Amino acid sequence: MIIKDIELKHFRNYDHQELVFDPLINIFVGDNAQGKTNALEAIYLLSSSRSFKTHIIEDMIQFNEQSAVVSGHVISNNRPITMKIALTKKGKKAFINMNEIARTSDYIGYFNAILFLPEDLQLIQGSPRLRRRLLDQEIAKISPIYAYNLAKYQSLLKERNAYLKQLSEQHKQADTYLDVLSEQLASLQVDLINRRQAFVSLLNEFSQSLYQYIAEDEALQITYHCQYKEISEQAILAKYQDNYSRDIMYRTTVDGIHKDDLHITLNQHNATLYASQGQQRSIVLAMKIALLEIVRKEVGEYPILLLDDVLSELDDTRKEKLLNLISNKIQTFMTTTSLDGIDHEVVKKAKKLVISSGHLEGTY
Ligand SMILES: Nc1ncnc2c1ncn2[C@@H]1O[C@H](COP(=O)(O)OP(=O)(O)OP(=O)(O)O)[C@@H](O)[C@H]1O
Ligand SMILES: [Mg+2]
Numbered sequence: 001m002i003i004k005d006i007e008l009k010h011f012r013n014y015d016h017q018e019l020v021f022d023p024l025i026n027i028f029v030g031d032n033a034q035g036k037t038n039a040l041e042a043i044y045l046l047s048s049s050r051s052f053k054t055h056i057i058e059d060m061i062q063f064n065e066q067s068a069v070v071s072g073h074v075i076s077n078n079r080p081i082t083m084k085i086a087l088t089k090k091g092k093k094a095f096i097n098m099n100e101i102a103r104t105s106d107y108i109g110y111f112n113a114i115l116f117l118p119e120d121l122q123l124i125q126g127s128p129r130l131r132r133r134l135l136d137q138e139i140a141k142i143s144p145i146y147a148y149n150l151a152k153y154q155s156l157l158k159e160r161n162a163y164l165k166q167l168s169e170q171h172k173q174a175d176t177y178l179d180v181l182s183e184q185l186a187s188l189q190v191d192l193i194n195r196r197q198a199f200v201s202l203l204n205e206f207s208q209s210l211y212q213y214i215a216e217d218e219a220l221q222i223t224y225h226c227q228y229k230e231i232s233e234q235a236i237l238a239k240y241q242d243n244y245s246r247d248i249m250y251r252t253t254v255d256g257i258h259k260d261d262l263h264i265t266l267n268q269h270n271a272t273l274y275a276s277q278g279q280q281r282s283i284v285l286a287m288k289i290a291l292l293e294i295v296r297k298e299v300g301e302y303p304i305l306l307l308d309d310v311l312s313e314l315d316d317t318r319k320e321k322l323l324n325l326i327s328n329k330i331q332t333f334m335t336t337t338s339l340d341g342i343d344h345e346v347v348k349k350a351k352k353l354v355i356s357s358g359h360l361e362g363t364y
Helices: 036-048 118-125 128-142 144-166 176-214 233-242 244-250 277-299 316-326 345-349
Strands: 002-011 014-020 025-029 067-076 079-088 091-096 099-101 113-116 220-225 261-266 304-307 332-336 351-356 359-363
Touching: 002 036, 014 036, 014 359, 025 036, 025 345, 036 067, 036 079, 036 113, 036 304, 036 332, 036 351, 113 277, 118 128, 118 277, 128 144, 128 176, 128 261, 128 277, 144 176, 144 244, 176 220, 176 233, 176 277, 176 316, 220 277, 233 244, 261 277, 277 304, 277 316, 316 345
Parallel strands: 025 332, 025 351, 113 304, 304 332
Antiparallel strands: 002 014, 002 067, 067 079, 079 091, 091 099, 220 261, 351 359
């Protein structure tokens, strides 16, 4: 997949700007607060119909304007398509080749993007929720069934929790309704866990070798941590049944894949506790590049890669290795305030787009 160009109308600090891209490496260069990250956000929005910065649509519309439009020409599966997202204060509309697409799940998948942001270090340091979100988002990109079953799981879980909340304190016994909900939850989880397991095993395989290349001598290991030892509908249901009184007391569903996690270790030590900042950044980069490889394996094409503020944070050796990894095969968009001191071939050949106050000043 590649994006050939993008047009921004009243998006963030861009009034009206067209940007034409290189099929390989593109670098947005400019001072702070000029619109480099905004440009990445627009590309990501076109890809996923979501922002990586906000859930509030209005935030993306230029101050004092009523609406914004981001559109672009993409090559997906060797076919040219036009994608468009129109934003108004009331909501958003997504279009493929001028046809409005009502469901987000029908829009995503044409043009995938893998994103690396400075705050992605939280994937190592932060709560399990962030790692589960990564799993869910990335598996959904390659498996519509996963996305569908996960949505079903989440709505059943909500229903079960709402039911538990309104049960009276005296009511310590399960009833048929709780049984039915638990059965459905157990059955859905078997498929979701199997898909998560398969995905993490691929993620581990690719990340390990990529990390080994970026940071020699250190062994990375990513494993899926699921609270169930036996993955079968009967075993999961039995656990729910054993714990009915606890769930009724806590008024919530304690067990389930909404508690799963990824365990990340470096030389067998928990990365959350022991990895340095640079090691954490390298782990996350290895994981993100592994995601590119997984999408290619499953979908047949590389997604694009969006890297915000990465170059300035890595030491020279790691920077060079990262650039080696992405050269020649992955359309990449990077942002930086300066390219001084970086004389890698990839950077020399890249298209540099100089951004100033929401305008393209020029390219070189
Ligand atoms: N809805 C909006 N309308 C107009 N301007 C906006 C809007 N949202 C953000 N901005 C402006 O966009 C600018 C920030 O742009 P951006 O985050 O892309 O900067 P950047 O070039 O990535 O800078 P840095 O190097 O600091 O990361 C800010 O000046 C902000 O005020
Ligand atoms: Mg920025």
